[in-house]
Structures are given as C-alpha cells and as structure tokens.
Amino acid sequence: MTNEIEIKYEEEFILNSRGMKQLTSRWIPVNENPKALIFICHGYAMECSITMNSTARRLVKGGYAVYGIDYEGHGKSDGLPGLVQDFDCVIDDCFQHFSNICEKSENKKKMRYLLGESMGGAVALLLHRKNPDYWDGAILAAPMCKIAKELRPNAMMVSILSALSKVIPTWKIIPTVDIVDIAFKVPEVREQVKANKYCYKGKPRLRTGYELHRIATDIEQRLNEVSLPFLVLHGEEDRVTDKSVSKQLHDVASSSDKTLKLYPGMWHGLLYGEPPENLEIVFSDIFNWIEERSKNGNTRLERELKEQNDDSVKAFNSQGLS
Template sequence: MAAPDMSGVKFSSLLKYEEEFIESSRGVKLFTCRWLPADKEAKALICLCHGYGMECSIFMEDTGVRLAKAGYAVFGIDYEGHGKSAGTRCYIKSFDDLVTDCTTFFKSVAEGVEYREKARFLYGESMGGAVALLIHRKQPNYWSGAVLVAPMCKIAEELKPHPLVISILKKLTTIIPTWKLVPIEDIVDIGFKDPEKRQKIRANPYVYKGRPRLKTGYELLMTSLDIEKRLDEVSLPFLVVHGEDDKVTDPSVSKLLYASAKSFDKTLKLYPDMWHGLTYGEPADHIEVVFSEIIAWLGKKSEAVGCPENAHV
C-alpha cells in the first residue's frame, strides 16, 4: 500500500483519535482510523473488522473509545466501497481483496516500532467476524487472539440456496454484478433493539442502507459456505459473544464455531434476550455487560501472551 495521507487528529485527556487515508495495492483510497491511550503505553494492539454496510469512525466509535480507555491501541479500516473509503457503495467484487486489504494494513501497524513486541488481537463484528477468521487463515501464527461479536461464519440450513440457484446466481454476477437485486429484511430493524440507536444508524451517512448488490450477495454466500467447511482450522484463542435472540446471524453459528475450532483456548458467551447489535443496539446496561466480558477477556490474554511466535514468518 502507498504511504498514508493524514486527514485528522483529535485529542482528549484520556485518548487520542487519528484518521488517515491509505492506498490499496489496487490503487483504491481506503479510510483508516485509530483510538490510542493518551497518557500511557498501550497494553496491546486491537484491529477492528466492521460489519456489512457499516464503518469504523462513527458506528464503531464507542467500541474504539471503550477499548482505548481500557488501555489498548485500536485500529480500524473501512473496506472498499464502505464508509469513507472509495469504491461503489457496498459492492464487494472480491471478498479476498477485502481480506487482503485488512491483512496488509493491520500487518503494517503491527510491525511498526510501537507495536511489534505487543500482543495483537482481531476484533470482528458480524461480517467482520468472517473477515477476522479469514485474516487468521492467512496468518495462522500471527495473532494473539480474536474477539468475535455475532460472527457470520455459517448459513442456516433452511436458508442455503439449492446448488442450481447458486449456479444461476454465479452466471448473473458476470452480467449485472452491481445491480441491487437481492431481497433482504431491514437489518437495522431486526438487528438493533434500541429505537434511538436505529435512528442514529439511519442518520449515519456512511452506513449503507440499500439492498445488497448481486455480486456482493454471491461473495457473502460463498464466503460463508467456505468458512463453514473449514471451522476446524481455527486455532487461535478466541472469545465469541452472541445474543440468543439474534435474527441476523443465528447463535447456532457461534455454537458450531466453538465446537468445531481446534483452538485450545476458546470461550463462548450467549446472552438471553439480546439481539444482533450487542455492542451498539442494546440498552445501556446490556452493552456494559458485553463490554465487561470483552475487556476482561482481553486483559487476561494480553497479560498472558506477548508477541506471537513466528510473527514475522
């Protein structure tokens, strides 16, 4: 990636927030941001992977602030076509390109002077959980652990398309890849419980609110099917948190990940009466419970491990 182009820096008494644009290997301008402890050395590095249609700087601001106040250096990137990054809105031409962009950016941060000896964690929400798992697949010994919030890593059996439908879909993606032809329920309505939070999401100009594009839908489908087949390859320490009333990603997905992964160190937390948006869309007391679990888990892991072995291999 090309050298970054700085666009914004903000300070407070507890943390520092910075923004910059970088250029991908394909020449696409990508937005990145970071939340850093203002007056102390970071305990560890956390790299954010946001969900489908979402972005980092506004939607994940509370996550970044909470983790930075807890002592972590937190870095996020808007995928191509998402948030403040360039590209056709919410068009995923290649999920592998998206994962490669994240891998390259996070690696450039992790191997900088400030963080090369720190523990490093992936943090993925929803589709970002799939991104995090695929980054781990590319770098199986690189990460100290991962926090996965309602991850997208399996399609419910009753929702899986017939192979003939998949074949037709694949052919159509070569003809009308960007067409908004894929019907879907309003994720904001079914994913975020708090009405005020729904309004804020809809008011966020960087959150995509249209119907999924044809190629995007196909890429998400094929990525989910691929991850599902290879869950037993997941080997890093991880924490999965999932709402039991989630209608966007089925909690059975997280149960399967927990059961299938060969990770020796793995934790699953299920929350009764909570929906998909665990870290943003729930009432304040629910969000506090979820973040207390996440921060406690990160604290134990960052104390127990340093920079992973073979990190530069």
C-alpha cells in the same frame, strides 16, 4: 476507573494495491502506553469512523490502542457503495494495513487482537487463516460463519444469483428484509445507522450477495481449521447471523483456548445496539478475556524470538563449517 484516559482520534487515507483510497481510523490513549493493539473489523454496510466509534472509545478507556479500516465500497473508502467485488481483496487490504501497524518498532512487542462484528467476524477469521500464527487472539461478535435462514436465499435462488452476479454484479435486486431493523435492539441506534450517510442502504448488490454467501459457506466448512485463542459472543435472539454455527465453531475449532458466550434476549448488534446495561455485560466479558490472556505473557513473541535465535545459531554454525 479513577483516571479518565484521554483519547486521540485520527483519520488517514491510504492507497490499496488496486490504487483505491481507503479510510483508516485510529483511537489512541494520550500519554499512556497501550496495553495491547486491537484491530476492529466492521460489519457489512457499516464503517469504522462513526458506527464503531463508541466501541473503539470503550476499548481505549480500557487502556488499548484501536485501529480500523473502511473496506472497499464501504464508509469513506473508494468503490461503489455496498459492492464487494472480491472478498479476498478485502482480506488483503486489512492484513496489509494491520500488519504495517504491528511491525512498527514501538508495537513489535505488543499483543495484537482482532475484533470482528458480523461480516467483520468472517474478516477476522480469514485474517487468521491468511497467517495463522500472527494474531494473539480474536473477539468475534455475532460472526458471519453462516447467514441466518430467514435472510438466506434458497438453493435455486443462490444458483440464479450466482450466474447473474457475473453479468450484472452491481444490481441491487437480492430480496431481503431491512437488516438494520432486526440487527439493533435500541430504536435510537437504528435511527443513527439509517441517518449515517456512510452506511450503505438498500438491497445487497448481486456480486456482494454472491461473495458473502461464498465466504460464509467456506468458513462454515472449515471451522476446524481455526486455531487461535478466541472469544465468540452471540445474542440468543439474533436474526442476522446463525448462533448455532457460533456454537459449532466453539465445538470443532482446533484452538486449545476458546470461549463461547451466549446472551439471552440480546439481538445481533452486541457492541453498540443493545441497552447500556447489556453493553456493560458484553464489554465486561471482552475486557476480562483480554486481560486474562495478556497476563499469561506474549507466547507469540516468545516463539518468534526463539525462531529468530534458532535461525541465528544455524547461520553461525553454517558459516563456521564453511
């Protein structure tokens, strides 16, 4: 790209419906009208302002405006670190913030895409389920449609953990390997994540583990309900989320526009955990996919305008008849 796009980064705390402060991040191209809006949904124990920063900046240099929010119990937002009390509240918080941005007058005609990584992929799919016609597409990087077998407790343990999560929800006793060590291929990235004080460390809390298992099971059982255009990306060597369910999502989703990219030799952290040459491949696929959809015009906006026009005609006709 000949002209380097200048990036303006801003942070703002907002209050959610439960009175908790949440950090929101935005990366905007300076003196450029963004081609589209991209809303990033970060992974479990991660956050937006630091771990997703390089991803956001790549996207802005491609001409897009990027927005993120740290979930309750994550990053710089309020809540006990690492605790997801109710995943439905996470979805409500994200939808409230993202839709407020979409409905601003300067953004109404812009296409809107979700980019979810790992648990954020589950967030993106549930945001779509909450309002199926609202988004123009989703990029799902190693989405948590099912937790990998080696990280998943057996059926008896799930039953015990589910019962305990109601009594001692904040306890950190779920047995699991260190996810950071098996998620990111580049050692420097692993060290950066471990050194980031806003990333949660330690065993998953009981309630969080219960909620992640509940949501992953629910999504896996309802993959056929996914209807928006999507690009799903998965490393062949992923040991955190199950790539077979990404294949299943691609096969059974009712979307007419769906693409699956599997990357031999790549791990879980596709957006910033791989060597530079692999990141180039992944982001080239992301940019090509968004550009292709943007070229086809904003069918969602056309549909909304038609519905508004139809409603106006109905209202006019009813007034004329009354």
